[in-house]
Amino acid sequence: MSWKDAWLAATRSLGRRAGRTALTVLAVALAAALLSALLIISTSARTRVLDQLAKGGPLAGIQVAAAAPGPAALDTDSPSPGRARDLDATTLRQIRGLRGVRSVVPIESNPVLVEVPATTLDPFRETLVGIDLRRVKTLPITVIVGRTPAIGSRTEIAVTDGYLRRLGLDRKTAAKVIGTEVELGAPRVFPSRNGRTDVRGRWTRAEIVGVVAQQVVSAQFLGSAEMVRDARAWSAASDPAGGFQLPSSRYAGVFVVADGLDHVGAVRARITRLGYSTSAPENLIETVRRYLRVVEIVLAGIGIIALAIASLGITNALLAAIRERRREIGVLKAIGARDRDVRRIFLLEAGMTGLVGGALGTVIGYGIARILGAVVNQYLVEQGLPGVAIGLPLPVLVGGVLGAAALAVIAGVVPAQRAARLPARQAMGDG
Amino acid sequence: MTTHPYLRWRAISLLVLTSVAGAACSGSTASVPAATNAGRKAVYVAIGNGETAGNGVKNRIRDAWPQLLYRSAFPRATVFANFGQTNVTVEEALTSQLQPALTLEPTVATVNLTEDTFLTRNVTNFESRFSTLIRQLRRSGKTAVIIGNIPPGDREPGILACSPNPPAGSKPCQLGSTFDPQAESARDASFNAAIARVAAANGATLVDLSAAFLAARARGEEDAFWVGNDFSPNEKGHAFIARQFVPAVRAALKSRR
Numbered sequence: 001m002s003w004k005d006a007w008l009a010a011t012r013s014l015g016r017r018a019g020r021t022a023l024t025v026l027a028v029a030l031a032a033a034l035l036s037a038l039l040i041i042s043t044s045a046r047t048r049v050l051d052q053l054a055k056g057g058p059l060a061g062i063q064v065a066a067a068a069p070g071p072a073a074l075d076t077d078s079p080s081p082g083r084a085r086d087l088d089a090t091t092l093r094q095i096r097g098l099r100g101v102r103s104v105v106p107i108e109s110n111p112v113l114v115e116v117p118a119t120t121l122d123p124f125r126e127t128l129v130g131i132d133l134r135r136v137k138t139l140p141i142t143v144i145v146g147r148t149p150a151i152g153s154r155t156e157i158a159v160t161d162g163y164l165r166r167l168g169l170d171r172k173t174a175a176k177v178i179g180t181e182v183e184l185g186a187p188r189v190f191p192s193r194n195g196r197t198d199v200r201g202r203w204t205r206a207e208i209v210g211v212v213a214q215q216v217v218s219a220q221f222l223g224s225a226e227m228v229r230d231a232r233a234w235s236a237a238s239d240p241a242g243g244f245q246l247p248s249s250r251y252a253g254v255f256v257v258a259d260g261l262d263h264v265g266a267v268r269a270r271i272t273r274l275g276y277s278t279s280a281p282e283n284l285i286e287t288v289r290r291y292l293r294v295v296e297i298v299l300a301g302i303g304i305i306a307l308a309i310a311s312l313g314i315t316n317a318l319l320a321a322i323r324e325r326r327r328e329i330g331v332l333k334a335i336g337a338r339d340r341d342v343r344r345i346f347l348l349e350a351g352m353t354g355l356v357g358g359a360l361g362t363v364i365g366y367g368i369a370r371i372l373g374a375v376v377n378q379y380l381v382e383q384g385l386p387g388v389a390i391g392l393p394l395p396v397l398v399g400g401v402l403g404a405a406a407l408a409v410i411a412g413v414v415p416a417q418r419a420a421r422l423p424a425r426q427a428m429g430d431g
Numbered sequence: 432m433t434t435h436p437y438l439r440w441r442a443i444s445l446l447v448l449t450s451v452a453g454a455a456c457s458g459s460t461a462s463v464p465a466a467t468n469a470g471r472k473a474v475y476v477a478i479g480n481g482e483t484a485g486n487g488v489k490n491r492i493r494d495a496w497p498q499l500l501y502r503s504a505f506p507r508a509t510v511f512a513n514f515g516q517t518n519v520t521v522e523e524a525l526t527s528q529l530q531p532a533l534t535l536e537p538t539v540a541t542v543n544l545t546e547d548t549f550l551t552r553n554v555t556n557f558e559s560r561f562s563t564l565i566r567q568l569r570r571s572g573k574t575a576v577i578i579g580n581i582p583p584g585d586r587e588p589g590i591l592a593c594s595p596n597p598p599a600g601s602k603p604c605q606l607g608s609t610f611d612p613q614a615e616s617a618r619d620a621s622f623n624a625a626i627a628r629v630a631a632a633n634g635a636t637l638v639d640l641s642a643a644f645l646a647a648r649a650r651g652e653e654d655a656f657w658v659g660n661d662f663s664p665n666e667k668g669h670a671f672i673a674r675q676f677v678p679a680v681r682a683a684l685k686s687r688r
Contacts, residue, residue: 113492115492115493115498117493117502122490123490123492123493154472154508155507155508181507183492183502185492188531190527190531191527192516192527193516193519193523193527198514198516198527200512200513200514200531201492201512201513202510202511202512202535203498203501203510203511203512203513204509204510204511205501205502205507205509206507207507230510237534
């Protein structure tokens with residue numbers, strides 16, 4: 001019997017028992033749908049998290065302080081820095097030149113006196129942090145409400161939770177500060193009359209355009225590097241006799257993004273050798289990776305259990321078919337069909353059931369993942385975050401269809417073997 | 432230091448959630464916002480005496496009249512510095528205020544230096560040095576200079592305390608027994624005349640605070656402008672002074688366009 005004949009026989013057999021075939025296909029499809037949905041979701045999450053961690057996202061970043069390394073420089077994620085040490089353009093060039101460094105973002109800061117005209121708050125001292133806002137996405141800054149200041153703007157700032165707390169607000173009511181104005185005064189000491197000095201503020205007004213969570217530098221105000229540079233140029237020219245000493249380091253810190261998570265430790269070590277204190281959440285991230293792997297294993301386990309149950313369904317359906325088709329098997333053998341021909345027909349039936357069920361299940365699984373993605377997106381949009389794009393990864397597509405077919409063939413091996421070994425006389429006689 | 436396992440779990444969960452949310456950004460690039468229209472950049476400096484520094488108000492950074500003027504009359508993109516000092520002569524202001532103010536290359540400056548009336552009492556010398564200050568501040572016309580003159584002081588509680596019949600509750604006169612209110616007013620008038628001449632000669636705008644306070648007096652408003660038992664305006668007084676400067680500042684900004 002040729003493969004073509006076996007295929008025709010298997011198709012006819014499946015067609016004759018359409019109801020049972022449909023139910024078996026449905027069982028396989030549901031199992032495959034569950035597995036593929038779980039795989040699509042976990043793959044999307046894993047890919048995106050690991051993209052961030054391993055391919056230069058903010059979490060693969062290293063904070064370099066304007067200080068020498070402390071005694072436990074590389075033993076912990078956030079070691080205590082040593083004595084102050086200047087970070088200047090030369091240092092930046094040196095860090096950029098290190099192996100494994102993807103990008104380097106300098107962070108500038110200046111002390112400011114803050115006046116909030118529309119409130120009863122007394123003026124208070126704070127730090128204004130400035131960054132190159134074109135590179136904000138490479139920094140650990142999350143926008144909670146609003147947006148980050150415009151590139152190069154000297155009249156827009158973002159504030160942090162600390163500022164909200166001053167006003168008695170929290171993240172839920174953070175939107176209230178958007179569009180309000182603050183006045184920022186950079187201090188400078190001038191020589192005055194009779195050998196005394198006077199402190200003069202260089203005041204600028206800025207609109208709050210966003211509330212952010214940032215782990216760049218401890219400060220409540222985030223603006224453009226240009227804004228901070230202006231303030232610093234004013235403060236840095238202070239009369240040294242006034243007792244006001246601005247840190248001599250041009251940069252308050254540097255945020256270095258490594259080529260990948262695997263390089264973070266090595267890059268930290270190289271920067272430490274240059275003589276600067278570093279911190280990075282590498283130990284925490286490594287732990288996160290392990291937990292992600294556990295989540296994947298659990299999800300995959302659930303899917304595999306579902307597929308195993310579906311396989312048992314296929315086995316059961318085929319065994320029932322053998323019982324019903326003993327006479328047919330007997331006739332086939334009587335007209336010359338060999339054991340392997342009978343085995344082939346049953347394996348083809350199982351394979352076709354798995355193939356159709358797998359294809360159907362993968363499509364359904366993708367649909368389920370999309371629906372879940374839409375629900376997640378709605379939540380993210382409500383939280384002011386961009387949505388998640390759910391894709392259909394090729395390995396899941398191919399694996400879902402071919403895997404289900406292969407599993408079905410395996411499930412069909414025992415029934416097919418039993419059918420093949422059925423003696424013709426016994427099959428006919430029993431019928 | 433050890434971390435509590437619960438806190439560690441929370442930290443990990445937060446990190447994962449943040450990463451997933453942050454990673455989701457990959458498909459949707461946030462558009463870079465354009466800078467809002469914050470007006471044309473200007474630099475405003477205030478040169479002056481104790482009132483300019485904020486004498487008489489509790490929160491100088493909020494309520495001193497130059498700060499109020501900065502907030503109400505200038506566009507957001509304006510940089511501002513207040514160089515006001517208490518008990519300063521024009522001679523002293525030439526070094527302690529003018530020089531630092533010039534480092535900012537101001538586009539608009541207000542000047543209210545009136546304490547020579549009781550510190551030096553020398554009108555001739557005042558006019559000469561004041562003229563030097565205004566000329567240098569003008570930077571050959573690059574700075575619009577707006578000068579405020581001396582408001583009448585005879586309703587100040589500190590002055591009234593020295594009158595033959597001081598109001599009830601006045602504290603003892605701090606100006607001595609020789610204080611002569613009429614001679615004081617005459618001296619203020621001669622200083623105001625000098626200020627007007629300097630303004631005219633150097634292309635500066637004069638804000639006639641003296642006339643404005645007298646008009647307020649005629650309306651019965653002036654007494655509310657002064658701090659009790661003192662020589663300085665209170666919050667209302669500072670706001671009143673700021674309002675007098677607003678039209679001149681707006682005109683100066685308009686002429687720069």
